Amino acid sequence: MSIKRHDWTRDEIIALYNKPLMDLLYEAASIHREHHDPNVVQVSTLLSIKTGGCPEDCGYCPQAARYHTKVEGNDLMSVQQVKAQALRAKSSGSSRVCMGAAWRNVKDGPEFDQVLEMVRTINKLDMEVCCTLGMITENQAKRLAEAGLYAYNHNLDTSEEYYKEVISTRGFEDRLQTIENVRKTNVTVCSGGIIGMGESVEDRAGMLVALASLSPQPESVPINALVAVEGTPMENEKPVEIWEMIRMVATTRIVMPETQVRLSAGRTEMSREGQAMCFFAGANSIFAGDKLLTTPNPNVDDDMKMFEMLGLKPQKPFTKVSQPKTVEAEDSEFTPLGEKPRWSRPGHKIERNLQAQATGKVEAEADSI
Ligand code: SAM
Ligand code: DTB
Numbered sequence: 001m002s003i004k005r006h007d008w009t010r011d012e013i014i015a016l017y018n019k020p021l022m023d024l025l026y027e028a029a030s031i032h033r034e035h036h037d038p039n040v041v042q043v044s045t046l047l048s049i050k051t052g053g054c055p056e057d058c059g060y061c062p063q064a065a066r067y068h069t070k071v072e073g074n075d076l077m078s079v080q081q082v083k084a085q086a087l088r089a090k091s092s093g094s095s096r097v098c099m100g101a102a103w104r105n106v107k108d109g110p111e112f113d114q115v116l117e118m119v120r121t122i123n124k125l126d127m128e129v130c131c132t133l134g135m136i137t138e139n140q141a142k143r144l145a146e147a148g149l150y151a152y153n154h155n156l157d158t159s160e161e162y163y164k165e166v167i168s169t170r171g172f173e174d175r176l177q178t179i180e181n182v183r184k185t186n187v188t189v190c191s192g193g194i195i196g197m198g199e200s201v202e203d204r205a206g207m208l209v210a211l212a213s214l215s216p217q218p219e220s221v222p223i224n225a226l227v228a229v230e231g232t233p234m235e236n237e238k239p240v241e242i243w244e245m246i247r248m249v250a251t252t253r254i255v256m257p258e259t260q261v262r263l264s265a266g267r268t269e270m271s272r273e274g275q276a277m278c279f280f281a282g283a284n285s286i287f288a289g290d291k292l293l294t295t296p297n298p299n300v301d302d303d304m305k306m307f308e309m310l311g312l313k314p315q316k317p318f319t320k321v322s323q324p325k326t327v328e329a330e331d332s333e334f335t336p337l338g339e340k341p342r343w344s345r346p347g348h349k350i351e352r353n354l355q356a357q358a359t360g361k362v363e364a365e366a367d368s369i
């Protein structure tokens, strides 16, 4: 029986990642079977409830206002629009809706109240509700929990060291603080990262050390392959090879045996055979729907055909954690506090972004919406 550990070292994880592939797959698949039904895969549908115009400078992200990408910014969707999309997702076999907003952090006020109403509405459809809204305070986490939120997604993205090369407008410790705030509630934590941003295997291992050392470990860990979008400072990064994805998934499975490992961005570039190897290596969740947030994703019907071919079944909602209760807005025990999250590293600069600015490709700053 494998034991869940929080004290993995970077060297141990690098050694796992670099094992002969057959040994790595065998170890990961064995651990996977101890903790999960290997023929069940959780399906989440992403919904970009507020797109583009973000004030942050995450080097990978097409939604940052300062990059000249083709993303068109949109205001916050209405509760009715979100409900219609959630019903569509439910009918296509999805157990979870993950609502993403291109915000640096949540601000108390009418927009957050609207998001809370979206959470109540989807929970009442008996679907798991996830939000990814940027940084949140403890009070905001409690209000989301009270509305019936099942999961909060907040990725560490990479190692603490490489994070400084990817984002200047916030720090790794700010990310940990939000995760800590979520952990003060019963909302589950979804946190993972991206490979293919020019990071080393040591950085990939460093990210897994940080995730595995969280206690409890995140209930879901998305592993994204960078979608290199034109206009971002990472537009020229070379595509992730399928072997890197398989190794990353397998290593994640070994160091976090109980978590749901999600095969996330980058599936449009992967063959069915490649994805099948990822499922064998321990991936047991996907993002479904024609779009991720702003970039393409495989078509749901094709995904369901792949499931059928592989004998995979979509996971039913609330299989791992029971459904939270929804408290109505008028019965809430919390009042908005109007707090602002701290900014741990003002003035930080990133060489890659400075070079992109020098060529006029990206702005030093831009008006956010
Ligand atoms: N604004 C919020 C935040 O940053 O936490 C939520 C939305 S943000 C788009 C959610 C996550 O999407 C990021 O943390 C990152 O891991 C992932 N992501 C964004 N752009 C990506 C890209 N081009 N390729 C792969 N993953 C990406
Ligand atoms: C995560 O880890 N990946 C998703 C979700 N969490 C929010 C987002 C992927 C975004 C890919 C780029 C885009 O579509 O804009």
Ligand code: SF4
Pocket (backbone or CB within 6 Å): 054, 055, 056, 057, 058, 061, 062, 063, 064, 101, 102, 103, 104, 134
């Ligand atoms: Fe994109 Fe989120 Fe970064 Fe904004 S904070 S640029 S939406 S990843």
